[in-house]
Amino acid sequence: MNEVELQPVPNGISGRISVPGDKSISHRSVIFSSLAEGTSKISNFLTGEDCLRTIQAFREFGVEIEQEGTDVTVYGNGLSALKAPTNPINFGNSGTTARLMSGVLAALPLFSTAYGDPSLSKRPMDRVVVPLSAMGAEVYGREDARLLPLAFNGKKLMGTTIEMNVKSAQVKSALLLAGMLADGETTVIEKGTTRNHTEMLMSQYGVDLNQSGNKLTIPGNQQPKASDLRVPGDISSAAFFIVAAAITPNSELTIENVGLNPTRNGILTALEQMGASIEVTETEKIGHEPVGKVKISFSALKAVTIEGDLVPNLIDEIPILALAATQAEGTTVIKDAKELKVKETDRIEAVVNNLNGIGAQVEATEDGMIIYGPTPLSGGRLHSYGDHRIGMMGAIASLISEAPVTINDKDCINISYPNFFEHLEEVCK
Ligand SMILES: O=C(O)C1=C[C@@H](OP(=O)(O)O)[C@@H](O)[C@H](O)C1
Numbered sequence: 206m207n208e209v210e211l212q213p214v215p216n217g218i219s220g221r222i223s224v225p226g227d228k229s230i231s232h233r234s235v236i237f238s239s240l241a242e243g244t245s246k247i248s249n250f251l252t253g254e255d256c257l258r259t260i261q262a263f264r265e266f267g268v269e270i271e272q273e274g275t276d277v278t279v280y281g282n283g284l285s286a287l288k289a290p291t292n293p294i295n296f297g298n299s300g301t302t303a304r305l306m307s308g309v310l311a312a313l314p315l316f317s318t319a320y321g322d323p324s325l326s327k328r329p330m331d332r333v334v335v336p337l338s339a340m341g342a343e344v345y346g347r348e349d350a351r352l353l354p355l356a357f358n359g360k361k362l363m364g365t366t367i368e369m370n371v372k373s374a375q376v377k378s379a380l381l382l383a384g385m386l387a388d389g390e391t392t393v394i395e396k397g398t399t400r401n402h403t404e405m406l407m408s409q410y411g412v413d414l415n416q417s418g419n420k421l422t423i424p425g426n427q428q429p430k431a432s433d434l435r436v437p438g439d440i441s442s443a444a445f446f447i448v449a450a451a452i453t454p455n456s457e458l459t460i461e462n463v464g465l466n467p468t469r470n471g472i473l474t475a476l477e478q479m480g481a482s483i484e485v486t487e488t489e490k491i492g493h494e495p496v497g498k499v500k501i502s503f504s505a506l507k508a509v510t511i512e513g514d515l516v517p518n519l520i521d522e523i524p525i526l527a528l529a530a531t532q533a534e535g536t537t538v539i540k541d542a543k544e545l546k547v548k549e550t551d552r553i554e555a556v557v558n559n560l561n562g563i564g565a566q567v568e569a570t571e572d573g574m575i576i577y578g579p580t581p582l583s584g585g586r587l588h589s590y591g592d593h594r595i596g597m598m599g600a601i602a603s604l605i606s607e608a609p610v611t612i613n614d615k616d617c618i619n620i621s622y623p624n625f626f627e628h629l630e631e632v633c634k
């Protein structure tokens with residue numbers, strides 16, 4: 206059965222875990238390695254379903270990619286060796302695959318088509334299609350190419366200047382990838398800082414890129430060079446266990462191998478502001494990415510306001526942060542987070558309905574939510590809506606609930622954290 210009943214853990218959680226590879230970096234590592242000339246060996250690759258979609262997409266273009274567990278070898282033969290796929294490409298549930306690959310597919314001189322699962326088929330693609338069209342891209346799809354399936358009449362694009370109207374690393378990355386392949390120079394002006402893994406990896410794969418404040422300029426007609434890479438652990442996955450230890454009495458947990466990129470670590474900032482007992486130690490740099498360990502123990506939390514520039518820095522962590530806020534003293538306000546409505550599900554609605562359903566007091570707003578705390582959680586049934594981050598939020602809620610929590614569609618967690626339940630069992634021992 207694809208549902209699971211999880212018990213409260215009155216004695217707390219403890220131990221040491223090392224979270225799986227970063228989802229954003231795993232996707233990008235396959236993209237750059239597949240476009241590169243030469244062999245790239247990637248280790249600690251995230252074997253979540255989303256990243257496997259990106260591997261499969263490049264296989265459709267004729268790239269040989271071997272995957273054995275978290276080790277991936279990509280035999281790149283350069284851009285000129287890529288072949289038009291004979292089948293439509295399945296992006297599955299993965300927004301990152303869909304947006305980043307759109308930048309590539311529009312800019313390669315090959316025809317291709319792509320589709321997604323029911324959730325992805327509802328998510329906006331015009332955010333990449335419109336700026337790509339300004340570079341000359343020919344992309345067709347439902348509602349003026351706002352929605353998948355899409356057809357790409359790929360061709361040489363022309364560099365231009367694009368001012369982004371959404372704070373999105375996926376859009377920025379799609380445009381930088383298209384710019385890398387286009388004629389001339391492409392300038393992308395960001396509306397605010399978003400995760401910068403694409404920029405970091407461009408440097409690693411020998412791609413020129415100039416940054417001045419929020420302005421990124423990339424010369425065209427560039428061929429990435431193969432590179433080996435170890436993927437740091439995913440802070441977005443670590444966030445579930447970080448919050449678990451922060452809200453479950455008698456807990457102390459160390460999470461190792463966590464990526465600490467400053468454009469991704471907003472969850473740590475937010476928890477520090479909430480008064481969590483948290484110790485962060487940077488232990489190494491993998492390429493340009495800082496990596497370290499996070500030690501976290503239970504403590505009383507206080508309410509906080511999450512808004513503005515902090516939001517893109519913790520966008521995927523808002524569901525689990527909302528759970529933490531149900532245990533904080535006072536009123537937590539999350540705003541400027543409208544983007545949550547166009548994720549795997551409407552995450553404002555999914556978080557509010559689920560947390561209220563197990564005894565919390567949360568109100569939805571236009572661009573976020575208001576959480577009144579602290580409230581005891583009663584337990585009960587939680588609907589993941591097929592969204593991995595909602596499912597994991599529910600699983601962590603079970604630790605502090607008065608009665609068990611049942612989560613439907615637990616398998617959706619495989620999208621980003623395939624061994625989540627093993628880690629949960631390990632820390633609950
Ligand atoms: O670039 C990326 O790897 C991602 C960017 C974010 O999306 P947006 O670019 O839509 O904000 C994030 O929610 C997603 O999980 C991964």
Ligand SMILES: C=C(OP(=O)(O)O)C(=O)O
Pocket residue numbers: 228255298299300301302521548549594621
């Ligand atoms: C929003 C997410 O991913 P994507 O956009 O790649 O589907 C996520 O992982 O929370």
